Amino acid sequence: MGAKFMAKTKSRALTELEGAALTVIHRLKSCTPYRIRLDFQQSRSREWSGSAGAVYPALRRLHARGLLKAQQTGEGRRSVNYALSKTGSEALTRWLTDVDRAAGSGLDPFRCRADFWRGLPKPERDAFRRDLTDELEKKCANIVRLMKAGNEPEPKALELELALHKARLAWLKDSER
Amino acid sequence: MGAKFMAKTKSRALTELEGAALTVIHRLKSCTPYRIRLDFQQSRSREWSGSAGAVYPALRRLHARGLLKAQQTGEGRRSVNYALSKTGSEALTRWLTDVDRAAGSGLDPFRCRADFWRGLPKPERDAFRRDLTDELEKKCANIVRLMKAGNEPEPKALELELALHKARLAWLKDSER
DNA sequence: GTGCCCATGTAATCTGTTACATGATTAG
DNA sequence: CTAATCATGTAACAGATTACATGGGCAC
Numbered sequence: 001m002g003a004k005f006m007a008k009t010k011s012r013a014l015t016e017l018e019g020a021a022l023t024v025i026h027r028l029k030s031c032t033p034y035r036i037r038l039d040f041q042q043s044r045s046r047e048w049s050g051s052a053g054a055v056y057p058a059l060r061r062l063h064a065r066g067l068l069k070a071q072q073t074g075e076g077r078r079s080v081n082y083a084l085s086k087t088g089s090e091a092l093t094r095w096l097t098d099v100d101r102a103a104g105s106g107l108d109p110f111r112c113r114a115d116f117w118r119g120l121p122k123p124e125r126d127a128f129r130r131d132l133t134d135e136l137e138k139k140c141a142n143i144v145r146l147m148k149a150g151n152e153p154e155p156k157a158l159e160l161e162l163a164l165h166k167a168r169l170a171w172l173k174d175s176e177r
Numbered sequence: 178m179g180a181k182f183m184a185k186t187k188s189r190a191l192t193e194l195e196g197a198a199l200t201v202i203h204r205l206k207s208c209t210p211y212r213i214r215l216d217f218q219q220s221r222s223r224e225w226s227g228s229a230g231a232v233y234p235a236l237r238r239l240h241a242r243g244l245l246k247a248q249q250t251g252e253g254r255r256s257v258n259y260a261l262s263k264t265g266s267e268a269l270t271r272w273l274t275d276v277d278r279a280a281g282s283g284l285d286p287f288r289c290r291a292d293f294w295r296g297l298p299k300p301e302r303d304a305f306r307r308d309l310t311d312e313l314e315k316k317c318a319n320i321v322r323l324m325k326a327g328n329e330p331e332p333k334a335l336e337l338e339l340a341l342h343k344a345r346l347a348w349l350k351d352s353e354r
Numbered sequence: 355g356t357g358c359c360c361a362t363g364t365a366a367t368c369t370g371t372t373a374c375a376t377g378a379t380t381a382g
Numbered sequence: 383c384t385a386a387t388c389a390t391g392t393a394a395c396a397g398a399t400t401a402c403a404t405g406g407g408c409a410c
Contacts, residue, residue: 156291
């Protein structure tokens with residue numbers, strides 16, 4: 001012990017939501033909290049709710065830590081535009097290029113359940129497999145449609161989501177026999 | 178409004194951790210909280226910490242809701258073995274076969290970052306891509322080794338994790354040009 | 355007996371959610 | 383002006399983490 005003091009001096013790592021918020025701000029150069037909420041509600045996987053109670057406090061935290069600078073818009077609105085500070089840009093880059101986190105396998109509800117589907121009685125298992133396949137194919141079709149439309153803010157994430165669903169479908173087909 | 182009363186009568190859906198705990202209990206027929214903690218710490222993705230402060234309260238909740246029955250081991254230890262009740266088995270099956278959740282794309286730190294790597298300066302981006310590729314290949318090799326050893330409690334989850342990492346590698350290679 | 359590890363738990367804290375409250379702008 | 387909507391926030395709560403506390407068995 002004694003190293004603890006050293007650890008304290010390093011600021012805490014960004015949460016996924018904080019990192020995601022910084023990336024949105026970076027993409028838009030600067031934006032209001034509300035704009036970030038909309039972005040989360042619309043474009044991120046349903047896992048992000050974009051709830052006010054998460055976003056506003058998170059931005060205040062980031063501002064207090066010096067990662068964001070607040071600018072008044074001056075457009076007659078009273079709302080605040082946040083932009084990345086130098087420290088904020090650096091923190092964002094560190095977060096984006098954190099190999100350990102980026103290569104982590106995340107929390108996948110499909111993978112989490114996969115081992116236990118074997119244990120279902122055969123009729124239920126087959127019915128469920130059909131439903132699941134249908135749902136995944138529907139999602140794939142929807143993603144392809146979105147990609148063709150071509151006005152998605154995060155096309156790469158879409159590509160990877162499509163790849164994920166296809167890998168799942170392949171796995172389902174493979175374990176069908 | 179008025180439907181809210183109906184909603185209240187249905188017990189709240191299981192969290193991912195609660196569902197995962199039930200699956201472990203199901204797999205082992207019955208087990209102690211500590212056994213579940215070990216399982217989480219060892220076999221699940223690093224995303225599950227298996228912290229005492231999560232597991233013990235979760236099991237108490239599940240027991241209070243009638244999904245678990247407590248059995249004394251009688252082996253001279255004072256510890257409690259939990260097993261699934263009938264209600265618990267049904268809840269587990271519902272959780273495992275929830276198409277919406279199973280087909281959800283989860284929270285993937287790789288996907289979450291993918292769009293922003295383009296924005297990095299080229300030298301950093303290339304170096305990072307190499308590091309990431311190395312790390313993913315290391316993970317793949319490790320998984321293959323584990324699968325060959327053949328004593329993993331959740332082989333299907335491993336297959337899917339391998340598929341995920343391979344899809345990422347393919348995506349990295351593809352977007353290299 | 356003493357010390358150590360196994361197993362169970364509790365306390366303080368941190369994030370995020372839902373639901374509610376409020377002020378500013380705009381449509382009519 | 384009034385009502386609807388946009389935008390910002392707060393309060394109460396839920397779930398998870400870390401760090402700490404405790405008690406039972408066993409090695410020596």
